[in-house]
Amino acid sequence: MRRERTMPLRRAKPDQDGPADQDGSGPGPEPGPGPGPGPTGGTGRRRRLVVLVAVGAAVVSGAGLGAATLVKSPEQAAADAKPPAASVLTAPVVQRVLANTTVLRGTFAAGQTFAVQPAAVAPSTGGPGGGTPVVSALKAAAGDTVQSRQVIAEVSGRPVFVLPGTIPAYRDMQPGQSGDDIAQLQNVLKGLGISTGGDAKGVFGAGTKTAVGRLYQQLGYPAAVTGEATAAAVHTAQQAVQEQQQVVQDLQDGATAAAGTAGTADTGGGKGGASAPAAADSATRLARAKTLLTQKQQELAQAQAKDGPQLPLSEVLFLPSLPARVAAVPAKVGDKVAAPVMTLTAGGLNLTGHLPPADAALVKPGMKVTVLSESTGRELAAKVGGVGAPVTPGAGTGTGAVAGAGQEPAAGAGAGGSPYAPVTVLPDSPWDPGLDGQDVRITIVEAATSGEVLAVPSSAISSSVDGRTTVTVVAADRSRREVEVTAGVIADNFVQVTAKEGELQPGDQVLVGVAQARPPGASGGTGGAGGTSAGVGAG
Structure with missing residues (x-):
């Protein structure tokens, strides 16, 4: 510290003219108004x-x-x-049920909805079929009632008609086939007064083939037929039979001629007749030719049994209850069939969900579904019945596209908003009629664990080049150990993991990333090099 210097105060000199004390110092002058400075000013x-x-x-x-x-x-x-040292980010191992779900909205509507979308033009006695299907006539309008055997539309000149039945058409029903769908067709034909002859139940034989031909005759259209392939097979088999018949005829003529020559030789006593071995060889060749002819005839019968009238998938719509109602007709005459032509409703309540098209590939028939009625708080168990093709509301496609004449139930027409893929939801038990018209939340479970499992954030999983999957456990003293795991269900940014017994426990902290702090003066938060997850804390 710097010292401060002070100056000592000096006593004023005594007035030389004044008296002095005995020791040589006087009392000094009296203060007065003189011109010099007094003691106070200095x-x-x-x-x-x-x-x-x-x-x-x-x-x-x-x-x-x-x-x-x-x-x-x-x-x-x-x-x-x-920069400050990097901070380790960890998250706890949890034990919980994992379910990978998709949530969407849906609406209950009275009656099951069916989309009509012929995917092909069947060959018939009036033409070869094929080509792009085009709407050539609309025979029903929205709100109309539809009865059995009623033609509701024409596509490329071919009829689309309705028949009663609970089994949807899923294939072209052709001669030679068998199954429950064939048995249903036979029952429908008999109910319409058309006999199927002596065909066995569920077998599309000659009698059923004739009955289908008569059905088309009553509808006023040429019968749909199996097409060029079966017709060509019949033609080939016929030629084979004719050729073999000629072989048999030639052998028979040769044998007859040889027998006549032998008789003449015997009568004249000559030696030029056919020998006994030659006659035996001719007889053997004739027998073989006849056997082959029988085989060719059987092949012809088989080819003919598979050829002729059929009931194609693109021309029939089986409905579980009739009469039905036309819900919407989004198409018009002249449209190429790239989406449903018409939608019909029949039966009880149906539920259709609107799924974002990007998620359509993730949803499969049979997946478990939970339906929540938010107005009543009720939860209903169901499953996915089917997923239709994407629909753009207002673009002239009233519902989801379905193959054939549209046996897949589809969403109701006229829904507004963004494009969606219609999802049919089927109940585990019949829907309550009181749900009619309700907008509900639909949760589709794509994958789920059967119970509580160990799970870690997805960012905690590491995969090595040798195919091993691991997590890194961070201890309280910040030491680390690697634990090999098997990954399972992935849901909500968590992954089911299975490790050797005792190596991983609920509550263990696993590494999910490293937060590198920003240099001094940088703005913003902390960035995680390995990513973070909800509930992650910095160590």
């Missing part, structure tokens, strides 16, 4: 000088202290510029 000036000196010293000391704080060595400046 002291004030000295005090001001002391104050100024003290303030100056304080200023100099403060400036020196400030300079000391601003001046740093190069080593200190470099250390201060370094």
Whole structure:
């Protein structure tokens, strides 16, 4: 510290003209209004000088202290510029049920909805079929009632008609086939007064083939037929039979001629007749030719049994209950069939969900579904019945596209909003009629664990080049150990993991990333190099 120097006060000299004391010093002059400074004036000036000196010293000391704080060595400046050490991000191992779900909205509507969308043009006695299906006539309008055997539309000149039945058409029903769908067709034909002859139940034989031909005759259209392939097979088999018949005829003629020559030789006593071995060989060749002819005839019968009238998938719509109602007709005459032509409703309540098209590939028939009626709080168990092709509301496609004449139930027409894929939801038990018209939440379970499992955030999973899957457990002392796991269901950014017994427990902290702090002066938060998850904490 800088010392402050003060000057001693000197006593004023005595007046030389005044009396002096005995020791040589007098009392000094009396204060008066003389021209010289008195004692009070000199002291004030000295005090001001002391104050100024003290303030100056304080200023100099403060400036020196400030300079000391601003001046740093190069080593200190470099250390201060370094970013803080990285912070390990961890998350706890949890034990929970994992379910990968898709949530969407849906609406209950009275009656099951069926889409009509012929996917092909069947061959018939009036033409070869094929080509792009085009709407050539609409025979029903929205709101109309539809009865059995009623033609509701024409596509490329071919009829689309309705028949009663609970089994949807899923294939072209052709001669030679068998199954429950064939048995249903036979029952329908008999109910319409058309006999199927002596065909066995569920077998599309000659009698059923004739009955289908009569059905088309009653509808006023040429019968749909199996097409060029079966007709060509019949033609080939017929040629084979004719050729073999000629072979048999030639052998028979040769045998007859040989027998006549032998008789003449015997009568004339000559030696030029056919020998007995030659006659036997001719007989053998004839027998073989006849056997082959029988085989060719059987092949012809088989080819003919598979050829002729059929009931194609693109021309029939089986409905579980009739009469039905036309819900919407989004198509118009002249449209190429790229979406449903018409939608019909029949039966009880149906539920159709609107699924974002991007998620359509994830949803499969049979997946479990939970339906929540938010107005009543009820949860209903169901399953996915089917997923239709994407629909753009207002673009002339009232419902989801379905193969054939549209046996897949589809969404109701006229829904507004964004494009969607219609999802048919089938109940585990019949829907309550009181749900009619309700908008509900549909949760589709794509994958789920059977119970509680160990799970970690997906960012905790590491895969090595040798195919091993691991997580890194971080202990309380920040030490780490790698645990090999088997990954399972993935849901809600969590992954089911299975490790060797005792190596991984609920509550263990696993590494999910490293948070690298930003350099001094940088703005923003902390970025995780390995990613973070909800509930992740920095260690």
